[in-house]
Amino acid sequence: MDPDRSATLPAALAQLAWEGTRARPEGAELDQSRELERFLAGIERRAFRMAQVSLRNADDALDAVQDAMIQLARHYAARPQDEWRPLFYRILQNKVRDLQRRRKVRRAVFGWLPGAARAGDEEAPDPIEQVADSSANPFDELAGGEAMVALEQALAGLPGRQREAFMLRNFEGLDVAGTAVAMGCSEGSVKTHYFRAVHALRAALVEHEP
Numbered sequence: 001m002d003p004d005r006s007a008t009l010p011a012a013l014a015q016l017a018w019e020g021t022r023a024r025p026e027g028a029e030l031d032q033s034r035e036l037e038r039f040l041a042g043i044e045r046r047a048f049r050m051a052q053v054s055l056r057n058a059d060d061a062l063d064a065v066q067d068a069m070i071q072l073a074r075h076y077a078a079r080p081q082d083e084w085r086p087l088f089y090r091i092l093q094n095k096v097r098d099l100q101r102r103r104k105v106r107r108a109v110f111g112w113l114p115g116a117a118r119a120g121d122e123e124a125p126d127p128i129e130q131v132a133d134s135s136a137n138p139f140d141e142l143a144g145g146e147a148m149v150a151l152e153q154a155l156a157g158l159p160g161r162q163r164e165a166f167m168l169r170n171f172e173g174l175d176v177a178g179t180a181v182a183m184g185c186s187e188g189s190v191k192t193h194y195f196r197a198v199h200a201l202r203a204a205l206v207e208h209e210p
Helices: 009-018 026-055 058-076 081-110 146-156 160-170 176-183 187-204
Strands: none
Touching: 026 058, 026 081, 026 146, 026 160, 058 081, 081 160, 081 176, 146 160, 146 187, 160 176, 160 187, 176 187
16 A cells, blocks of 8 residues: 555554543553554555455545544444454445445436546556565465456456455455454355355356466
8 A cells, every 4th residue: 555645544543543532541542552553554455455356446445445444443443352353344345335336426427528437547556566565365465466366357347245245255354254244234145145256256267277
C-alpha cells in the first residue's frame, strides 16, 4: 500500500480508539491500544488486496480499507480481540458494496454522456507490489505470478457473495463461523457460496494447473 497514506494509520487509529473515554484502567487501555495497532498493521495489506479484487481500483480499495479501520477503531476497539477480525471484514465488505452501488448510480446517471463510460477507467499501478511483506500467506507469495493474476481475474468474475466467501476463507483464513459473521449470513450460506466459488474457479483456472 502507499506508504504516504497508510504507514502510520494503524498507530493513529489505535490512539483514536481510546480518546475521550476512561472506561478502562489506563494500563488496560494501553495494552488494548497496542494490540489494536498490531492487528490493524497485520491485516492492512491482505485487506487491501481483497478490496482491490472486488473494486478493481487501487484508490477505492485503499479508501474502503481505511474507512473500515476507522470504524473498527471508533466503535469496536473495546470488544474482545478475537472478535476484531470478523467484525473488520464485515465492515470492509459493507464499504466495498457501498462503493459498488455508487458506481452503478454514476453509470446510470452519466452513462449516456459521450465518453462517460471510459472516464476514470485507467488503472493505477498496483501499489501492493511495491511493499515488502513478511507474511507466510501463500496467496501473497503468488502475488506477482501468472497464477495469481489469473486467480484475481477469475475472482473478479464471480458473484459478489461467492467472491467474499472464497477470499475470507482462503486469503484471510477465517473459519466458517467467522466468515458468517463477516458476511452477515448463516454458516450454511457461507458453505454454499464457498462451494460454488471453488467449482467456478476450478473451471476458470483449469488451463493454469501444473
